[in-house]
Amino acid sequence: MAVNVVESKEWYLAGYAADGVPTTDHLTLRSVPLSLSLDSIPDAHVAVQLLFISVDPYLRTRMSGQEDGLYFPQFSLNQVITAFGVGRVMRSKDEKYSEGDIVLNAFFPVAEYCVVPSSVLIRKIDPEAGIPLPEYLSCLGVPGFAAWVGIEVLGEAKPGSNAFISAAAGGVGMVAGQLAKLKGCRVIGSTGSDAKVRLIKEEFGYDDAFNYNKEVDFDATLSKYFPNGIDIYLENVGSKMLEAVLNHVNPHARIPVCGMISQYNQIWTEREGVRNLLNIVGKEVRMEGFLVGSYLDRFADFTVEMEGYLKQGKISSKIKIYEGIQSFAESLGSLFSSSNFGKVVIEVNKPR
Numbered sequence: 138m139a140v141n142v143v144e145s146k147e148w149y150l151a152g153y154a155a156d157g158v159p160t161t162d163h164l165t166l167r168s169v170p171l172s173l174s175l176d177s178i179p180d181a182h183v184a185v186q187l188l189f190i191s192v193d194p195y196l197r198t199r200m201s202g203q204e205d206g207l208y209f210p211q212f213s214l215n216q217v218i219t220a221f222g223v224g225r226v227m228r229s230k231d232e233k234y235s236e237g238d239i240v241l242n243a244f245f246p247v248a249e250y251c252v253v254p255s256s257v258l259i260r261k262i263d264p265e266a267g268i269p270l271p272e273y274l275s276c277l278g279v280p281g282f283a284a285w286v287g288i289e290v291l292g293e294a295k296p297g298s299n300a301f302i303s304a305a306a307g308g309v310g311m312v313a314g315q316l317a318k319l320k321g322c323r324v325i326g327s328t329g330s331d332a333k334v335r336l337i338k339e340e341f342g343y344d345d346a347f348n349y350n351k352e353v354d355f356d357a358t359l360s361k362y363f364p365n366g367i368d369i370y371l372e373n374v375g376s377k378m379l380e381a382v383l384n385h386v387n388p389h390a391r392i393p394v395c396g397m398i399s400q401y402n403q404i405w406t407e408r409e410g411v412r413n414l415l416n417i418v419g420k421e422v423r424m425e426g427f428l429v430g431s432y433l434d435r436f437a438d439f440t441v442e443m444e445g446y447l448k449q450g451k452i453s454s455k456i457k458i459y460e461g462i463q464s465f466a467e468s469l470g471s472l473f474s475s476s477n478f479g480k481v482v483i484e485v486n487k488p489r
């Protein structure tokens with residue numbers, strides 16, 4: 138007999154974290170009954186069982202309680218956190234969706250089950266396409282798309298360009314490095330452990346890489362790895378690394394600014410400044426912040442290209458899977474350490 142009420146665990150924001158890594162002091166898990174009976178689902182809505190949730194650094198920037206220009210607006214207190222996710226339709230009041238459809242949404246509640254308007258669903262996923270579902274949150278999701286916009290669209294990667302990628306073993310970095318290699322660049326990455334340095338060289342094909350935690354003088358490090366200067370820097374971390382890069386950029390270098398994760402846990406007055414921004418004038422550098430949401434008109438081009446690379450084995454990925462919705466706070470905190478390889482995803486319910 139069909140289940141009509143489920144107990145659904147969900148994470149909500151109990152308090153803002155102005156600085157530091159948000160913990161269970163700020164994020165709280167509660168259990169709520171959710172009716173799945175068709176009578177209780179509004180028209181043009183679907184009931185969804187969450188399968189995978191993407192854990193991304195920008196989520197932290199929505200929990201500071203301060204509107205300081207980063208990504209999306211702040212979550213409200215008591216609001217259920219939302220995140221990119223993959224789910225399975227359980228009940229549908231929209232003829233475009235049927236029970237069993239696998240769907241993608243950029244703003245699913247971080248919960249086990251939900252009822253959402255069908256208009257928020259981005260698309261259906263074909264589970265027979267031969268691509269593992271978490272990959273739709275990784276290479277084929279926000280990190281992969283950010284890497285593509287950064288390297289191909291704004292970075293204008295071409296054969297022979299010298300490309301540098303920070304947070305090179307993360308969700309964005311692992312794809313960015315491989316895309317830049319496919320475009321014929323010489324690619325160097327920075328990351329936070331020796332194991333990750335090995336990973337990005339051996340599995341993601343980086344020409345070379347270094348552990349930034351072991352380097353005392355980034356300027357000297359970049360002199361060693363970039364004797365001919367930097368043409369493209371995909372900026373993921375900010376602060377001292379950006380400052381060092383600006384001393385090594387070639388004329389007309391491109392710096393697509395994807396994020397600055399080293400600064401997300403400080404209030405803005407405590408963040409580190411960059412002293413040599415003037416170099417972008419003399420070197421006529423194009424340094425440009427971007428949000429993937431502004432490039433959705435290119436998402437279809439990206440998807441075709443990336444699906445091709447995945448099927449041909451030209452791009453590989455590593456996904457760190459946390460088990461169960463209860464792992465959300467822990468998995469979010471892990472983004473601010475060097476503990477994980479690749480893209481961080483929560484498996485909420487096992488796909489059938």
Ligand code: NAP
Nearest residue numbers: 194283307308309328329373395396397398399428429475
């Ligand atoms: P991710 O997979 O979660 O990787 C985060 C990694 O950042 C960590 O594993 C850690 O790796 C590194 N990190 C953490 N704290 C650091 C610090 N203080 N200094 C240097 N590195 C640090 O993240 P992601 O999804 O790849 O995101 C990378 C960047 O892209 C973030 O800044 C994110 O906000 C941004 N982003 C932007 C867009 C956009 O539309 N603009 C879209 C997606 C992501 P290490 O071991 O290397 O330290």
